[in-house]
Amino acid sequence: MADSKIAVQDNDQPLLLADGLGKSYGRLSACRDVSFALYPGEVLAIVGESGSGKSTLLQLLSAQLSPSAGKVSYRMRDGVMRDLAALGEAERRFLLRTDWGYVHQDPVLGLRMAVSAGANVGERLMAVGWNHYGRIRDTATSWLERVEIDVGRIDDAPRTYSGGMRQRLQIARNLVTEPRLVFMDEPTGGLDVSVQARLLDLMRNLVSELGLAAIVVTHDLAVARLLSHRVMVMKGGRVIETGLTDQVLDDPREPYTQLLVSSILPA
Amino acid sequence: MNAPVYNFAYLDEQTKRMIRRAILKAIAIPGYQVPFASREMPMPYGWGTGGVQVTAAILGPADVLKVIDQGSDDTTNAISIRKFFARTAGVATTTATADATVIQTRHRIPEAPLHGGQVLVYQVPIPEPLRFLEPRETETRRMHALGEYGLMHVKLYEDIARFGHIATSYAYPVKVNARYVMDPSPTPKFDNPKMDNCPALQLFGAGREKRIYAIPPYTSVVSLDFEDHPFTRYRFDAPCALCGADDSYLDEIVTDDQGSRMFVCSDTDYCENRQAQGHRGSESAAPHKERPHG
Ligand SMILES: Nc1ncnc2c1ncn2[C@@H]1O[C@H](COP(=O)(O)OP(=O)(O)O)[C@@H](O)[C@H]1O
Ligand SMILES: [Mg+2]
Numbered sequence: 001m002a003d004s005k006i007a008v009q010d011n012d013q014p015l016l017l018a019d020g021l022g023k024s025y026g027r028l029s030a031c032r033d034v035s036f037a038l039y040p041g042e043v044l045a046i047v048g049e050s051g052s053g054k055s056t057l058l059q060l061l062s063a064q065l066s067p068s069a070g071k072v073s074y075r076m077r078d079g080v081m082r083d084l085a086a087l088g089e090a091e092r093r094f095l096l097r098t099d100w101g102y103v104h105q106d107p108v109l110g111l112r113m114a115v116s117a118g119a120n121v122g123e124r125l126m127a128v129g130w131n132h133y134g135r136i137r138d139t140a141t142s143w144l145e146r147v148e149i150d151v152g153r154i155d156d157a158p159r160t161y162s163g164g165m166r167q168r169l170q171i172a173r174n175l176v177t178e179p180r181l182v183f184m185d186e187p188t189g190g191l192d193v194s195v196q197a198r199l200l201d202l203m204r205n206l207v208s209e210l211g212l213a214a215i216v217v218t219h220d221l222a223v224a225r226l227l228s229h230r231v232m233v234m235k236g237g238r239v240i241e242t243g244l245t246d247q248v249l250d251d252p253r254e255p256y257t258q259l260l261v262s263s264i265l266p267a
Numbered sequence: 268m269n270a271p272v273y274n275f276a277y278l279d280e281q282t283k284r285m286i287r288r289a290i291l292k293a294i295a296i297p298g299y300q301v302p303f304a305s306r307e308m309p310m311p312y313g314w315g316t317g318g319v320q321v322t323a324a325i326l327g328p329a330d331v332l333k334v335i336d337q338g339s340d341d342t343t344n345a346i347s348i349r350k351f352f353a354r355t356a357g358v359a360t361t362t363a364t365a366d367a368t369v370i371q372t373r374h375r376i377p378e379a380p381l382h383g384g385q386v387l388v389y390q391v392p393i394p395e396p397l398r399f400l401e402p403r404e405t406e407t408r409r410m411h412a413l414g415e416y417g418l419m420h421v422k423l424y425e426d427i428a429r430f431g432h433i434a435t436s437y438a439y440p441v442k443v444n445a446r447y448v449m450d451p452s453p454t455p456k457f458d459n460p461k462m463d464n465c466p467a468l469q470l471f472g473a474g475r476e477k478r479i480y481a482i483p484p485y486t487s488v489v490s491l492d493f494e495d496h497p498f499t500r501y502r503f504d505a506p507c508a509l510c511g512a513d514d515s516y517l518d519e520i521v522t523d524d525q526g527s528r529m530f531v532c533s534d535t536d537y538c539e540n541r542q543a544q545g546h547r548g549s550e551s552a553a554p555h556k557e558r559p560h561g
Contacts, residue, residue, distance in 0.1 A: 090413045112400065112421075119424045126424065127417025133427050133493040155428050 013075060015040045015181060015213050016061065020070030022237075023056050030056040031237045032069070040180065043207060043214045045224035045245065047260070048234035054217040055185055057234070061215060062102060062183045063092050077180075097124050101174030101182035105189040107166035110173070111158045117144065117169055118154040124177045143172040147202060164195035168202065175206065182207075184216045188223055200226050221261065225249055233257045276323040276356040282306055286324035286479070290470060293481035298443025299411070300394050305477040310351075314344055315373055315390030317472030319351070321479060322371050322388050325470070326352065331359045333367035338375040338516070338533030345373075362536050374437075376458040378515050378537040381467035383484060389452045391473040394480065396440045396450035416448045419491055427496055436501055442489045443482055457500045457516045462488040505530040508550040510541035 014037035022032040031053035038044055046054045059065035061072055063084040072084045077099055084092070096102065104110040111120055121140035122130075130136050137154075144151050147168040158166050167187065174182060187203065188196040204227055207214055216227055224231050224245060231248045233241040233256070241254045252258045274280065282304075289303035308316040326332065332352050336345040340362040348371060349360045361367050364379040371388040381387060397407040400418050410418065419440050426434045439456035443449045451462060452471060462469060462482060469482040482488060490498040506513045508529040515537060517530040529550055532538035 089409075093413065093415065115400065115421060115425055116428055118428055119421045122424055123417055123421050126420040127415065131420070131494050133424065134495050136424065137428075 011040045014038060015075050017073040018061060021060055021067050022069035023060055023065060024068045029237050034239055038213055040213055041211045043228045045228035045231045046217045046234060047221060047224050047231055050219060052234040053237040054234055058183055058185055058217050097127055098177045099179050101179045103170055103174060103182060103184040103187050105186035107170045110170040111166060113159050114157055116155045116157055120158060120169060120173050121176050139176060143176050147172045163191050164199060167199055181213045184214060186218055203227060221249060273355045276326045278323045283324040286320055289479045293479050294483050297483055297486050298447030298449040298480060300478040300480045302477055303479050305474050312475045316474030318371050318388050318390030319348060320474060321470050321472035322369060325386060326356050326358055326369060330368045331361050331366055333361050333370045335375060336373045339535045364536055374453055375533060376454060376461045378534045381465055383466040385467040387467050387469045389471045391452040391471045394450055394473040394476050394478040396448055411447060419448050423491060433496055440491050442491060444486050449480060455516055457502050459490045503530050506548060507532045507538060508548040510538045510546045511548040512541055
């Protein structure tokens with residue numbers, strides 16, 4: 001049968017499609033006319049100076065903001081491409097806590113600061129019906145190990161964690177349901193340089209081990225270089241240049257990108 | 268006596284109609300918190316104004332009212348509420364669980380099995396079981412609407428992580444009719460199984476928080492738990508010192524300043540009935556003397 005050749009998880013098919021995406025606030029166009037395809041396992045960095053529309057775009061892509069123009073489609077686990085605007089709220093929220101991850105710059109937004117690290121990691125499992133304490137705890141333990149958090153700290157609340165540990169915990173909390181796509185908004189922002197390096201190293205390993213697709217917003221080109229396969233450069237809400245990361249960063253075509261790369265523009 | 272100052276059961280008929288509509292909706296959607304326009308009552312919130320308003324809305328002249336507070340008919344709170352309705356509605360009151368048609372309660376479900384036709388009205392301080400971990404009302408409402416209850420298990424997980432077992436012993440969360448997660452008010456978890464498949468109608472009123480919810484008769488009520496940490500009831504492992512009951516919920520009573528203590532039934536009506544039937548505990552060798560009821 002010819003049809004049976006079309007695998008459900010076909011890596012030649014895009015995982016996410018943005019088509020003419022835009023968002024306006026009154027007369028201000030925070031983001032406009034963005035179109036691209038993201039493939040399974042691909043890491044895309046969105047770079048640009050502050051105010052260029054990166055976070056707005058990320059929120060549109062992750063269905064946390066509804067677009068003023070265009071649409072986002074996502075290939076669900078059953079292989080069917082769905083328009084995110086057409087998903088019900090229950091489906092959208094389910095997607096966000098199972099097949100997607102979202103890593104905030106500020107871990108306070110992505111963690112429950114008052115409950116233990118173990119429960120922070122276990123929450124998504126319990127949300128999808130895991131009902132065995134021992135198995136939830138074992139899974140949380142192994143994820144803490146994977147993000148290099150001392151498992152002796154499993155019952156401590158992230159309030160007591162350092163900035164770098166909080167960010168690693170946030171990553172574990174997101175990855176525990178084995179999502180296929182992770183959104184990150186300035187994941188290393190606000191951390192010391194040495195802490196940033198360790199976090200980037202960890203993220204790079206996890207992304208490649210798990211074959212994750214990721215969309216990473218950053219104003220830091222070093223983050224883009226280390227993590228991403230492809231880069232989109234934004235300016236004034238538009239994508240002005242896009243291409244393979246090494247190509248764009250080593251040989252930028254647009255004058256704006258050239259300034260960005262030579263660190264003349266403030267990040 | 269003078270002409271009545273109040274309408275029957277204190278509240279005016281419009282208000283009672285509004286509360287009845289909320290009650291009917293609550294019965295139609297078991298476990299769902301229905302907002303209502305809670306009124307000021309001539310008593311402080313801590314005294315169960317939510318329960319009092321529900322009772323006021325459902326009482327009829329032929330009803331027989333029992334009021335309990337922590338299992339006892341004789342606390343100041345229970346006596347005041349009983350007197351309040353005796354005066355404003357002229358209804359008969361009782362301390363006997365079996366004789367009551369309406370039972371207003373704080374913190375306990377009577378030990379004697381409830382029967383069809385009875386209504387148990389709970390006084391509720393905090394109706395939202397998810398509030399502990401999610402203070403935003405908009406978010407908890409969405410969680411209920413979508414049946415997203417993972418957070419409830421986060422709370423139980425925290426208990427086990429910290430204490431080695433589910434330490435929540437009051438206001439232990441339940442799932443009603445396989446749909447809504449509900450806070451049974453601060454009753455001990457010992458009472459949770461009595462809510463399940465109960466022949467009586469159970470109504471919950473939260474005055475300060477302006478919410479009413481309900482469990483219709485014969486509705487499934489399941490206490491949340493983990494497969495490897497199943498729900499268990501808890502009572503002090505002792506017989507009642509007065510009636511010898513080994514299956515009732517016990518209060519611990521300190522009997523002197525040397526730290527001596529004894530355990531007695533929290534449900535005073537149940538305990539007195541057993542003593543009247545000749546059951547004895549370690550502290551009641553002397554023949555039982557009937558206590559006058561107020
Ligand atoms: N909720 C909002 N209301 C009005 N303007 C907004 C809102 N969010 C973002 N903007 C504006 O849109 C532009 C892009 O913002 P943002 O996406 O946060 O940029 P970046 O993440 O690249 O710094 C900015 O001019 C910002 O002030
Ligand atoms: Mg931003």
